[in-house]
Structure formats: structure tokens, C-alpha cells
Amino acid sequence: MGIVLGPNQYGKAEVRLVRIDRGAAEHRITDLNVSVALSGDLADTHLTGDNAKVLPTDSQKNTVYAFARDGIGEIEDFGLRLARHFVDSQPAVHRARVRLEQYGWQRTTVDGQPASHSFHRTGDGTRTATITYDGGTAWVVSGLADLTVLNSTGSEFWGYVKDEYTTLPEAKDRILATAVSAHWRHRDAGERDWGESHRLARAALLAAFADTHSLSLQQTLHAMGSRVLSGQPDVVEIRLALPNKHHFLVDLSPFGLDNPGEVFFAADRPYGLIEGSALREDAPPPGEAW
Template sequence: MTVVLGANRYGKAETRVVRVTRDGDTHHIKDCNVSVALSGDLAATHLTGDNSAVLPTDSQKNTVYAFAREHGVGQIEDFALLLARHFTASQPAVRHARVAIEEYSWERQGPHSFSRAAAEVRTCVVHHDKDGSTSVVSGLRDLVLLNTTGSEFHGFAEDRYTTLPPATDRVLATAVTAGWRHHPSAAGSRDYGKSYEQVRRCLIEAFAGTHSLSLQQTLYAMGSRVLTTREEICEVRLALPNKHHFLVDLTPFGLDNDNEVYFAADRPYGLIEGTVRHDDAPDPGPAWD
């Protein structure tokens, strides 16, 4: 039996960078967390300790800061593409670069004053090969949505351990994690900011407008709305935790409870995950990794 080195990569994870753009008395802020991972002809560092092809992760961190100063941050997809292309072009041994970015929102409270927004986190993952092939996945996490009615769950399978009663009117709540893959032909050539806002709107509208018989049905409706509305998107992946809301029994206090008072449980929770895609979507390759 022979031992061999398998797939490997290395990089600098979670470089936090805050970029302030000063436009006279009015300032603008971009707050991001950048993770870089590089792979290629790097077996020697694992097998013999030869580091001659290894760009230090500290250098990768410094590149993020320097590029933020020289180029600004702008749309996180564009910044990730800029970094990925730089590392594959500048390092002979690097064949592939993965750059993932999280962006945190701030709300303006004055020309140069901000408060941290209690909103979802915007995300992106970019893969770029030395041969020029590129994939861009935009996304978000912690988009909290809730319908107080218009949700049912019944007709489900039962076994000896089933205690859940069927529901014909329940609260449906979730914290959406979503990723959407841009058609490869569009990588680097679109308004990612506008695309993000429109996809986010589709997700919210589909959640709010679907009379749900299951969270799975809602997931499919959300992904379908994106794909039928935004031609630049070829695949959507969603993870929807079911944030359970249970009616509180108020009968010990001589009170009824006609779907008005709930206990919001944080765990355990159901987790519904799924992919919705065009049937002719290009091979994703490493896009979702």
C-alpha cells in the first residue's frame, strides 16, 4: 500500500479589513472579512518541507490590505475576482485561487457616523484558475424571515415515535443562508450590487407570497423565483432552518390562546436544504467548495 498526497490548499483566513472612502465631509465604509486559499504545484512543501513555491499567508494578508488601499473594495465579488486573478498571475506555482468574502452592513447616521445594521451578512466565493476559468457564487446568511400565517404542515409520515400534531395554521420562520451561482459567461462583467439586491428581493417575495404546505415547498418557490426572474443566475442553493414557534398552553391560567402567544425555540430545529437549478446549467466545478 502506497501513501500519497491528496488534494490540498493553504491560505490566510478571515483577514478583517475596513475601508473608509472620504468624499469630502461624507464618508463611506466597507467592512469585510476576506479568506484566501491557494492550490497548485505545492506538493514539495508537504513532502520535503521545501517552501520555495509557498507565498506566505502573511503576504496574502498584506495583499488584501494593499489592494483595499489601491483599488478600493467596491462590490465584494469584484474585489474577490481582483485578488484571485492577482495570485494566479503573480505566483508560478499557484494554479487555482479561492477567495471568499463576507460583508457586514452599516447604516448611515450622519456624514461620517454609522451604526451596525442588524441585517444579514452578504457573502461571495470566487474561484479562478490560471487558465482563466472563473466561477462566482454570491450569497447571504442570517436573512431572518417570518410569516405569522399561511403555513401548514400535515399529511406527513408517522411512526411509533411521532408526537407532532398536524398543523393547518402555524408560524413559519427561518434564517436564510443562500448562495446563487452566476452563469460563467457573466463572471466579472455585471453589476453585482444590483444583482444582489434583486435576488434578495426575489427570495423575500417568494417566502412572503407562498402559501406553504412545507418549508421544502417554500425553498423550491424561493429558488424558482430567482431563476425565472434573474437570467444571470443558473443555480441557487438554500439552507432554511425551521425556527419553531410553539403555542403556549395558557389553560392553567384560565386563558385561551387562539394563535396569539408563542414560545420561540432556538434548538433543536429542522434544517431544510436544497438546490434549484436550470436543467442545462453548466457544470459547477469547484464553485460551491
């Protein structure tokens, strides 16, 4: 039986990049983690060790820094610039995928006034983007990760299958908490206000989580995805992963105390993991987007 080379790619992972824009009186900070993966006519390096078509990963890292010198802007635009450069400048590279994570910083306030040059990290989740380009078509998937949310009421879970191993009691009023990871695919990579699109999607996720009376985390997931699609015709598909951050009522009776739904143990593991997607009926095929 013969052995052939299967799908492969290579690149520079997790290039840490911080850019300070100093042009205005108030500085701006952009904090990124950038990963590049290239594929194409690269069989020789795998089969014979011939590196004639290999752009070193160190060169890829340097490209990220050099492109940042001209400014970053929205991370989707920065990723498109990088992906197109790698494919268009390297004959052997037929596809480039650039994944970006943007960490949030907030301007520090001193005596009620924003400081011009002092920042602190936010806990509002991480903005993400994945850009794929094959020389003809570009795909853009925007997203966010680790956006932790909690509803202190308005959630139930009952009527589920019970077998000989079931110990979980039914709940008609429970805490619902999760750390949202969501990625949404745009219809095309045409020019648009990526920042405003991300703001609208994030607001839709938060609003749907807040105002959905949840009978299951699955129901909440679908409501969140549907809200994002309803608000932006350009977004054709969204995929979500919601870990169920369980909160268990602590039994205070050994201490002679009651617990009217006020004191909880926040368990970090194990946890239920709910994953799903929502998409438009007329959504174009994802191609290389995901």
C-alpha cells in the first residue's frame, strides 16, 4: 500500500504585537496575538527536505511587525492585508489563513478625567477574526471569546431524560452563567465598518442572553445566534460554544442557617458544553471560511 502526503500547512503561531498610536493628544493601544498558516505547492519540503518554496516562519513574523508600522486599524482589515500579501507575493503559497485575537484595554480615569497615556486591561472578552484568502476569494469570520455573562434568575432546567445515574434535581429557578465564544461569517470580504459590525454583534449577543427566559442553555444559544443574524444582513452564519458555568446552592443547614437562594458554590469543572450554529437559508457555502 502506497503512502501519500495529506493536507498540510505551516506558519508562525501567536505573534505578540502591541502598537501605540501616538499621533493624537491621547494615545491609542492595539494589543494583538496573530497566527499565520500557509498552504500550497509545498510537498517538496515534506518529501525531500527541499526548502526552495518555503517562506521561513521567521519571515512571516517579521511581516506582521512590518505591516503594523503602517497602522493596524480594524483587525479584519489587518488580517486581509496580511493574507493577500502572503498569497500574492509567494507563487508556492495558494492559501493563507490569518487568525487574530485582540485584547481589550481601557483608558484609565484619574479624578474623573481619562488619562492620555495610561491604560488597564478590560474583562470584556477577546475580539477575534479569522481571514482566509486563496488568491481569488477572501473569507472573513469575526468573533469574540471568553465573554463571561450571568443571569441571576430567569433560567429553568427540567423535563430531561432520567436514568439510573441521574442525580441532578430539576430547577425552576437557577443561575445561568457562561463564557461566550462566538464566531460569525460575513457574506463577503468587501469593505465595511468592521468595528461597528462587531459592536452590533456583541450587543445582540448580550441582549439576547439577558432577555431570553431560558428553559435550556441550548435555547439561549439559538436565541443569541438568531439575534445577531437578525440585526446584520451581512452576517450569514454564526457558531457558538457556551460552557455551562454551574452554580450550586450551598447547604448551610449544618450551621443552623437557611439559604434562600443567596450563597452558591461556583464550580469550574466539569461543566456542560453546549455548541451550535445558526445560519440563513440563503447563506453561501462557507468555502474555506472556517
